[in-house]
């Protein structure tokens with residue numbers, strides 16, 4: 294398979310959804326695309342919020358943050374076409390596992406999949422000469438201005454699709 298074909302297949306495989314507002318923004322703001330490091334910083338804080346929401350069993354928030362992680366990664370892929378295909382596709386299975394864990398409200402499965410996601414982040418960083426950017430499972434939330442606890446009476450079907 295030619296590289297460009299593989300790249301397109303990988304973008305399709307990551308299945309992030311063409312309706313993403315970030316994708317639309319990436320396509321329409323050609324004059325000043327966000328720098329990849331800035332997009333990655335957004336991925337970083339969403340990765341952190343996703344973890345905290347999962348730890349507190351706030352599955353509605355976790356689903357929301359996961360969507361934002363996916364959107365930002367999709368934007369990164371759109372901005373940076375030299376990212377190796379294998380490292381784009383390897384991030385997809387853990388994202389799907391996190392989706393399943395959120396749907397099942399399964400903390401143990403969430404924890405395992407989150408670790409795999411974080412390994413995926415680092416694999417890509419290593420492969421593009423950024424091995425010094427090492428992501429970890431967060432030790433604590435730096436977001437003192439946001440409550441991650443589920444609201445009282447939060448709906449059972451609240452996971453965002």
Ligand code: HEC
Nearest residue numbers: 329330333334336337340376380381384414417421426428
């Ligand atoms: C497909 C490849 C790829 C994947 C997957 C990936 N990254 Fe990155 N990331 C990069 C590249 C390339 C850079 C360097 C960007 C630059 O130097 O302009 C980067 C940089 C970063 C930075 C540094 C930004 C800064 O300003 O300090 C952070 C933080 C980061 N990524 C977090 C993450 C997290 C968290 C994940 C997983 C949820 C992730 N990345 C997944 C390719 C990737």
